[in-house]
Amino acid sequence: MHPVVEREQLSPNVVRLVVEAPRIAKVRRPGQFVIVRKGPGAERIPLTIADNDPEAGTITLMIQAIGVSTTELTSLQVGDAIQDVAGPLGRETDLIASGHAVCVGGGVGTAVLLPIVKALSEKGIHVTSVIGGRSKEWVILEPELRACGDVVVCTDDGSYGRHGFVTQALKDLLDAGGVDAVYAIGPVPMMKAVSEMTQPYGVDTTVSLNAIMVDGTGMCGGCRVTVGGQTKYACVDGPEFDAHAVNFQELADRLTTYRSFEQAALARQADEAAKGACATTEVKA
Amino acid sequence: MTEPTSPGPAGEDGAEAPKAPLSNKERMKIDRVAMPEQEGDIRAHNFGEVNLGLTYQLAMLEAERCIQCPKPFCVDGCPVRVDIPRFIKFLRDGEIAQAAESLLNDNALPCVTGRVCPQETQCEGVCIRAKKGNPVAIGYLERFVADWAQANIDQLPTAHPTQTGKKVGIVGSGPAGLTAAGELARRGHDVTVFEAFHAPGGVLIYGIPEFRLPKDIVQAEVDRLVSDGVKIEVDAIVGRTYTIPELREDYDALFLAVGAGLPVFMNVPGENFKGVYSANEYLTRVNLMGAWNADSKTPILHGQRVVVVGGGNVAMDSVRTARRLGAAEATIVYRRSLDELPARKEEVHHAKDEGVRFELLTAPEEVIGDENRWVTGLRVSSMELGEPDKSGRRRPVKIAGSEHVIECDLVVVAIGTRANPLLTGSAPELTVNEYGYMIADEWGMTSMPGVFAGGDIVRGAATVILAMGDGKRSAQAIDSYLKGVWPPEGVDPKGNRETAAAAG
Numbered sequence: 001m002h003p004v005v006e007r008e009q010l011s012p013n014v015v016r017l018v019v020e021a022p023r024i025a026k027v028r029r030p031g032q033f034v035i036v037r038k039g040p041g042a043e044r045i046p047l048t049i050a051d052n053d054p055e056a057g058t059i060t061l062m063i064q065a066i067g068v069s070t071t072e073l074t075s076l077q078v079g080d081a082i083q084d085v086a087g088p089l090g091r092e093t094d095l096i097a098s099g100h101a102v103c104v105g106g107g108v109g110t111a112v113l114l115p116i117v118k119a120l121s122e123k124g125i126h127v128t129s130v131i132g133g134r135s136k137e138w139v140i141l142e143p144e145l146r147a148c149g150d151v152v153v154c155t156d157d158g159s160y161g162r163h164g165f166v167t168q169a170l171k172d173l174l175d176a177g178g179v180d181a182v183y184a185i186g187p188v189p190m191m192k193a194v195s196e197m198t199q200p201y202g203v204d205t206t207v208s209l210n211a212i213m214v215d216g217t218g219m220c221g222g223c224r225v226t227v228g229g230q231t232k233y234a235c236v237d238g239p240e241f242d243a244h245a246v247n248f249q250e251l252a253d254r255l256t257t258y259r260s261f262e263q264a265a266l267a268r269q270a271d272e273a274a275k276g277a278c279a280t281t282e283v284k285a
Numbered sequence: 286m287t288e289p290t291s292p293g294p295a296g297e298d299g300a301e302a303p304k305a306p307l308s309n310k311e312r313m314k315i316d317r318v319a320m321p322e323q324e325g326d327i328r329a330h331n332f333g334e335v336n337l338g339l340t341y342q343l344a345m346l347e348a349e350r351c352i353q354c355p356k357p358f359c360v361d362g363c364p365v366r367v368d369i370p371r372f373i374k375f376l377r378d379g380e381i382a383q384a385a386e387s388l389l390n391d392n393a394l395p396c397v398t399g400r401v402c403p404q405e406t407q408c409e410g411v412c413i414r415a416k417k418g419n420p421v422a423i424g425y426l427e428r429f430v431a432d433w434a435q436a437n438i439d440q441l442p443t444a445h446p447t448q449t450g451k452k453v454g455i456v457g458s459g460p461a462g463l464t465a466a467g468e469l470a471r472r473g474h475d476v477t478v479f480e481a482f483h484a485p486g487g488v489l490i491y492g493i494p495e496f497r498l499p500k501d502i503v504q505a506e507v508d509r510l511v512s513d514g515v516k517i518e519v520d521a522i523v524g525r526t527y528t529i530p531e532l533r534e535d536y537d538a539l540f541l542a543v544g545a546g547l548p549v550f551m552n553v554p555g556e557n558f559k560g561v562y563s564a565n566e567y568l569t570r571v572n573l574m575g576a577w578n579a580d581s582k583t584p585i586l587h588g589q590r591v592v593v594v595g596g597g598n599v600a601m602d603s604v605r606t607a608r609r610l611g612a613a614e615a616t617i618v619y620r621r622s623l624d625e626l627p628a629r630k631e632e633v634h635h636a637k638d639e640g641v642r643f644e645l646l647t648a649p650e651e652v653i654g655d656e657n658r659w660v661t662g663l664r665v666s667s668m669e670l671g672e673p674d675k676s677g678r679r680r681p682v683k684i685a686g687s688e689h690v691i692e693c694d695l696v697v698v699a700i701g702t703r704a705n706p707l708l709t710g711s712a713p714e715l716t717v718n719e720y721g722y723m724i725a726d727e728w729g730m731t732s733m734p735g736v737f738a739g740g741d742i743v744r745g746a747a748t749v750i751l752a753m754g755d756g757k758r759s760a761q762a763i764d765s766y767l768k769g770v771w772p773p774e775g776v777d778p779k780g781n782r783e784t785a786a787a788a789g
Contacts, residue, residue, distance in 0.1 A: 023526055037483050041575065043582045044483070069582055084483040086520035214574065214583075217481055217522055218705050219546040220566035224557060231550065231557070236707060250557055253658050257559045261584035 001081040005058060010140040011133070013065045014108050015074040016050070021085045022057030024049070030119040031093030031208070031240055034059070035216045036073065037084035043069040046213055046235075048112040049088060059085075062111030062140075068265040089216040090239045094206065095119055099180030102173050103145075104166050104194055105131040106186025110141050112208055113185045120183075121148035128152065130169045132186075136160035167193045174201045181206070184243065188252040195243035205243035209234045209251060212258070226250050307349055315350045317419035318343045325638030329608045332495045332577050335635055336400070336428075344429040348377040350414065351421045358411040359423060364754030365398075365464070367391040369408055369423055376430055385434035386441055388427065393467030393510065394460065394753065396435055396502045397489060399428025402750045403629045435505050444513065446473035451767045454479065454536035456523045456708065459487025460749045461542035461740030463507065464756030465763070466515045472764045476514070477536075479521040482573065487544060488749070491573040492565070494602050496609065497632075500572070522707070529712035529736065538735045538763045541715075541723065542756060545741035546705045550698055551594060555652030560586060560660030564595070564603045564699035571606055588695025590614040592663050594649050595699030596621065598748075601632040603697045604641050615641050616691065620648040620668050620681040646670070648681060650688060652696055662690045702746050720745070728773060729759035730766075737763055 006018035024034060033048045051060035065074040076082070093116050101120050105113040110131045120127050127149035133139040136159045145151045152169045153161030162169055167190070173179055174197070182205040184194035191207045198205045211223035211234040223234040228245035232238065321337040322328075328335050339347065351373045359369045368391055375384035388395050404410070404424035412420030434441060451474045455462045458480040466476045484490055486503045511517065521527060523543070532539055548563035550556055567585070570576045574583035591607035593600050596619035607615040617636070619626060622645050626633055637643075646668045653662040667687035670679035704721035716724045716732035722745055723738040725731050731738050739755030741747055765773030 027526070041582060044574070084520050086481065086483070086522060086526070088525055089522065214566060214569050215482065217525075217546070217707055219548070220569055221548040221550065221563040222566045224550075226557065254557065254559060257586070258584045265582075 001083055002085045003081045004076050004078055005056075007076070007078050010062065010111075011138045013074070014111065014140055015063050015065070016111075017061045017063065017073070017076060018053075018058050019061060019082060019085060020057055021059045021087075024085065024087050025052040025057050025059050026054045028052045028059060028088040029092035030095075030115040032088035032090050033216070033239060034061070034085050034087030034089065035213075036061070036082050036086075038069070038072055038076075039083045042072065042083075044084075044214060044216075045069055045073065046089070046210070046216055048115070048208070048239075050111050050114050051118070062108060062114075064108035067262045068269050071269070086216065089235060091237070093119060093183075093240055095123060096125060096181045096204075097123075098125065100126045100128070100178050101181045101183060102170060102179050103127055103129045104170055104182065104184040104186070104190075105129065105141075106166055106190040107133065107138070108140075109184075109186030109190070109208075110145075113183065114141055114144055116183050116185075117145055117148045128173060130154065130166045130173070132156070132166040165193075166190065167197055170194060171197060174198065174203065179203050182243075183207075188248055188255065191243065191246075192248035192252075195246065195248070199244050206240050207243040207246060208239045209241060209246070210239070210255075211235075211251060212255065225254075309352045312350055312352050313414070315346060317350065317422055318347045318425070320422075320425055325635075325640070328496065329605075329639035330611075332609055334499055335496050338432060339422075339425050339429045344376065344426060345379075347422050347426055348373050351377070352413070354413055358413060359408040359421075362408045362411040364407065364750045365392050365757050367395075367408075367427070372430060373421070373423075373426055376426065381430065381433055382437070382440050384430045385437075388430050389434060389441070392427075392753070393464040393757075394506050395427055395431035396506055397460065397498060398750055398753065399424055399431050400498050400502075401493060401748075402427075403748060405630055407750065432502075435502070435509075438509065444471055446471055448475070449473045449767065451475065451537045452477070452535070453538050453540065453763060453767075454532045455540045455542065456532075457481075457487060457542040457544060457740070457742075458485035458507075458517060459542060459544050459740065459752065460489060461544075461752035461756035461759075462487065462540065463510060464753040465540045465542065465739070465760040466756075467510050467513065468757055468760030469763060470510065470513045470515045472760075474764070474767065475516075477516045477518060479523050479527070479532075480517060480519045481522040483519050484573065485517050485519060491569045492599065492602070493749075494568065494572055494606050495577065496605065497602065524708040524711040529708070529715065529733070533733065533736060537767055538737065540729075540756075540759055540763060541708065541731070541736065541738040541742060542740040542752070543705065543708050543742050544752075545702045545722070545746045547703045548698070549701045549703055551649050551700065553649055553651050555654055555660075556698075558652055558654040558658045558660050560588070560654075560694055561652055561696045561698065562586070564593070564599045564697055565702065567603055567697045568599070568606065571610070577606070577610065585610065586695055588612050588693065590616075590693040591695040591697065592616050592618055592691055592693040593697045593699055594618045594663075595701070596626040596628060597699065597701070598628045598632055600697075600699035601628045601636050603699050605632075605636055605639055607695070607697070608639050608641060612695075614693075616644055616693070617641060618644045618647050618649060618663065618665060618691065620646065621678065622646055622670060625678050644691065646681065648683065653690060660694055660696055662692045663696055664688060664690050702741075704742060704745075708742075728762040729755065730762070735766065 008016040065071040129145040130152045132154040185208045213223035214220040216235045218236040226247035372384045372387040408423045409420040455478045489503045548565045570585045575581045576585035591612040593604040651664040667684045668681035671682040674680040725738045729737045737759045739759045740752035
């Protein structure tokens with residue numbers, strides 16, 4: 001069992017959990033993820049490891065409540081426990097050796113980005129983080145990112161920072177020149193837009209793909225993605241890939257495989273919540 | 286079929302009079318019993334076990350059919366060398382606890398092998414009675430005795446071997462790993478098994494369906510090993526959570542039995558459409574994650590018309606699962622003919638009884654999808670058999686102009702698996718062949734001293750029982766290695782032969 005030792009609500013649907021997992025805390029590298037299973041009968045959910053504390057034996061997970069299983073995880077309180085945490089899985093991030101990196105985060109993708117930004121900053125790389133959200137309350141981890149370099153915040157409604165999408169802020173940085181690498185993590189349409197934007201500039205761009213998976217070790221093949229015309233497994237060959245080679249259309253499509261199941265499960269959950277008169281707001285990323 | 290009138294094992298009062306032993310001539314006259322099973326049209330809609338198991342009367346009758354050959358071929362036919370005549374004789378004599386003890390001494394997972402072994406090509410295939418008629422139903426008897434043992438574990442002696450103080454790490458809790466764990470624990474070693482999933486059993490729990498091997502049975506076999514002192518660490522992915530060199534420092538010997546877990550796809554257009562599963566994913570969702578139960582949190586696509594590509598046991602498991610999940614039409618597409626189907630005969634027979642269709646001499650060309658990229662069909666070609674290929678089987682050759690479409694809404698690809706590089710990739714010291722399978726010597730030792738390997742990761746995708754044979758043989762070699770006797774004595778490297786002296 002893996003007790004939750006800290007919990008923080010980062011945005012209306014993103015929660016930060018610090019969880020005991022001593023072995024993973026010791027060996028985890030930036031870019032890697034774990035698969036968690038809350039308890040008997042629960043789904044296996046892949047989650048990026050946002051941070052680790054080898055001395056305390058803990059790892060940090062940032063979870064966005066988008067379905068029934070993720071809502072169960074975000075509902076965990078300090079003292080509760082997760083039955084299974086397996087990992088670390090996936091390859092570590094390929095960090096540039098020197099220069100200027102722009103790290104673009106959308107929604108909960110910002111949480112996945114944080115360990116990369118930290119690792120780059122620790123290597124002495126100049127990092128500019130570009131993060132976005134619908135409005136101010138959806139912007140997460142700004143102080144943590146600011147501790148590692150410059151931060152540009154964008155909101156769709158202009159309630160905080162720049163008015164507009166992260167891609168517009170990214171374009172300004174690319175036009176200014178001197179960008180050696182871009183790391184972009186967020187919803188598939190955002191990563192696709194970033195990839196299309198950086199391509200003409202010839203800037204190496206890395207994305208982290210959130211494909212559907214079961215085991216996380218290469219066994220099920222459910223997370224197959226097409227990269228450079230070849231089938232790759234996000235779990236073992238990734239999760240990070242060269243954005244310019246990724247077939248985003250296919251990824252976006254495959255991510256909808258279980259949409260009807262997810263909607264039915266959410267409807268059931270809403271019914272039950274209504275009965276208990278404590279409905280929670282569900283927001284789809 | 287005649288059934289004896291005896292009501293069951295003799296009571297404590299010993300009321301039942303001892304019977305005179307039958308002559309061999311009389312034994313030869315007894316017909317092989319039939320396994321009671323759920324009717325095809327009923328079981329095609331539930332996940333309950335197909336084979337119901339022999340009754341006591343049927344088991345006793347079948348046990349009488351064994352003529353107790355002085356040089357039994359059946360033992361040679363068994364990859365773990367179960368002393369088959371011995372346990373059958375105990376059973377026949379009404380000494381069921383001794384039958385169970387004898388069986389468990391030879392085989393760590395008899396409830397499993399009694400259900401999933403291809404007996405027809407092993408013990409039963411070489412049974413002397415098979416030369417003229419039907420062989421002794423060894424598999425049924427094994428299951429009968431093993432199930433009795435599982436239900437009456439308190440009536441069996443518990444072993445308390447002297448502890449050697451040696452630590453053995455086993456990577457993978459499938460049939461090879463569990464067998465080795467049981468053997469090594471019985472020899473007094475301190476055994477820890479590492480499993481990547483959240484539950485032990487490997488292919489026995491994620492792959493083989495409930496209707497063929499109930500998960501409670503596997504769990505009970507694992508529980509028995511745990512009660513014998515075996516420790517199991519789940520969620521431990523060796524190659525990621527731990528590395529081999531690291532484990533090698535903590536353990537006196539390692540046994541790597543990670544299986545061949547990577548799915549092979551068809552490499553045809555449309556394979557990434559929604560509604561195409563690897564058999565691994567399909568079966569794992571249904572079995573391990575419990576998606577056969579409508580309340581499961583893990584979703585599964587329920588096809589109305591399901592095509593399973595492949596002809597092995599995994600293909601049969603997938604297609605029969607599809608029927609049980611409600612597919613009105615479940616079809617096997619296999620590029621060779623019925624004679625070449627690699628699946629067990631019993632599985633093919635069961636599948637046919639359950640209404641599964643077979644499109645033989647048919648090979649996939651393309652997965653067809655609608656505008657939303659959901660599967661709508663499989664374009665296939667008809668084949669004919671040409672000259673034998675390297676495997677000795679006649680090579681299927683496409684018949685020009687024979688392309689046609691099988692309409693379907695789900696495609697499950699069950700054309701094999703290959704080695705997963707996750708573990709070997711983390712230990713460059715381990716030598717692998719061109720296909721990524723580990724290279725081990727005749728004793729099962731890899732290129733790293735003290736690190737042994739067996740099962741599918743060495744031999745390529747095979748059967749549960751062959752993996753168990755590797756587990757048993759490697760455990761014997763590891764035991765010898767830990768005692769400083771190398772090369773091992775009394776273990777035949779080629780076939781897991783153990784001399785009486787070494788067995789003691």
